[in-house]
Amino acid sequence: MIQRRFSVEEFRKLGLSEAMLATIARKGFSEPTPVQKAIIPFLLTGSSDVVAQAETGTGKTAAFGIPILEQMGTPDGRVKTLVLVPTRELAVQVAGEIRSFRGSRKVEILSVYGGQPFGVQRSAIKGGADIVVGTTGRILDHLEKGTLRLDNLSCLVLDEADEMLDMGFIDDIRTILEHTPEKRRTMLFSATMPREVISIARRYMKAYETITTVPLNKSQQLTDQVYLEVREQDKFEALCRIIDMEPEFYGLVFCRTRVETAEIAECLIKRGYGALAMHGEIEQRDREHIMRRLRSRQITILVATDVAARGIDVSDLTHVINYDPPQDPDSYLHRIGRTGRAGKKGTAITLVTPGTQRSLDLIRRTTGKAMRRGTIPGAREIIASKRARIAETITRGIQKQDFAQYSVLAAELLERADPLTVLAACLHNSYGDELNPGIYKEIRTASPTKECTTHSRRFTPRGRPRPANAKTLHKHGKTPKKGSRP
Structure with missing residues (x-):
């Protein structure tokens, strides 16, 4: 049997150790991403702080995780590196990715986030952790209770800083920073660079280097951006037609509210689709179960709010559907950035009604994106x-x-x-x-160019179902045979 061998010569040029190169080869990587090419040598050869603009899904975690592991001395169970992330899902994901690069190193990597029993985390920290990846709220809880000490911290990473600020974690971040030693290296990663992010860098970081690895719009170049004009009461029917037109549909559907998210997911399930909802009231254990099912493609549609979807990183998504346009352009870019990755094409479709036309116009003006007008499949x-x-x-x-x-x-x-x-x-x-x-129900032609209405009506097909909870969704989560429609 011929075993495939992966060449790591391009990684060797970055100055990595033979042990790390062997680990990278086992993972099947042959060429570093642009983010990794720019950041790994900088972190390995220098000691200054860094502010890097890099999108999710570009190999960013490996870009900072590999140098951290390479430069870590003899592990002694005291926290040397703290990585702050905006969501629980991202804490698990980042910790797992760093762990995959440690090889034979006896480095303990721990993820800490809300939704897990506090006592279990306290025992794990007490047992020794060299790298801690966590959400700001739970990290702050441990600091205030004295169960986490950062006296020996040498490296602090703020991952997806713009997302953390958008979610209102600025005060938590500031408090955590006050608990860290002055002699530390700080790395800040952000997809966008709003003033608030720059303000954090200027106040809490030493003289830092700024690295812009890939233009923000780079991944969107591979994403076909379409908007469909539709009446509010026809949106759900339009969504079903979009899904049915694509044989390999695998995507996210974004809604504005928790209630709408649950309702749309339940209606999709009733129409025979493998779908689940993700919103703020779903418990952590259920969230992890949902994400496992999505990544294994047991379900192919996740209906989510912006807040619940933050930090979700799923490979090979074919579509992002904006059931409701987001309130601001940055949210739009974050949404559609989840498809069209790693050289693969994706599709982002926005449903626009007379009541949401202005939101779409603002997004198009601000982002400069060339969205084409599409037609709802007949x-x-x-x-x-x-x-x-x-x-x-x-x-x-x-x-x-x-x-x-x-x-x-x-x-x-x-x-x-x-x-x-x-x-x-x-x-x-x-x-x-x-x-x-x-x-398929009839869809009448919409006229979004008319004067915007002051309110919109939510359409739920064949009666208004009760808001779905995690138990209900899991009960129906098995993908029914398509065609068994009501």
Whole structure:
């Protein structure tokens, strides 16, 4: 058996140790990302603070995690590095990524966040931790209770600083910074550089270098940005048509409120889609379960609010759907930045109603993004696409010749009816109403250019369901057979 060997020569040029290169090879990496090329040598060869503009999903964690591990002395269980992140999901993700690079090093890496029992975290910290990754609130709790000491801290990382400030964590950050030694190295990473982020850098960091690794709009160049004009009461129907038109749909649907998020997810489940909701009232254990199901593609649609989705990093998302346009341009860029990554194309679709036209206009003016106007897929167009996909699937099955166990039954069925009737019955049994255009409600033409309405009506198909909770969503979370529509 030939085992594939990964060349790490490009990583070798960054000045990494042989042990780290071996770890990188085992992970299957052959070439550093632009972020890693810019930041790793700087952190390895210098000692000054750094402010880096880098987006999520660009290899940023490895860019600071690898140098931290390379420069760490003999581990002694006292916290040497603290990484602050905006969300619980990101704390788990960043800690796991750094842990994957430690190799044979006896470095203890701990994630600390709200939703976990405080006593369990206290025991883990007491048992020794060299690197702690945590959310600001829970880190502050441990500092105030004396269960976490930062006397030996040599490195502080503020990851996704703009997100932390947007979420109102500025006071927590300042308090935590007051608990850290003056002689420390500080690294600040942010996708955007608003004044508040620069203010933190100027006040709490020594003379620092600024590194802009990739222009903010770089990933959006691979994202096809579309807006669809639709009436408020037709938005859900439009969403279903978008999903049905894409055979490999794997994406995020953004809503403005917790209630709407739960309702849309429940309605999608009732229509046969593998979907779940993510909002602020879902407990941490359930959030982790939802994310595992999304990453393993047990579900392919996550309906979320902006706050709940912060820190979520899922590879290979094909779509971002703005069910409601965000309130500000930065939120729009953060949303659509979750697709079109790692050289892969993505699609970002914004549903715009007469009541949200002004929000879209502001986003387009401020970001300078060239959004094209799209059209909502028609029922006949969707049915034609589905028919072609079904035919392709069956043709592949015929070519594989892996249906011998059904040959006897097929012969029996052909004795009872003609081949066309038998095949049509089999298709209906497998695909239900998938090819029935009647499952799609009529969508009337919208006119967003008219004067904006002062309020909007939320449309929920076939009656208003009760707001869904995590238990309800998990109960329905299995992907039903598509076509079993109400």
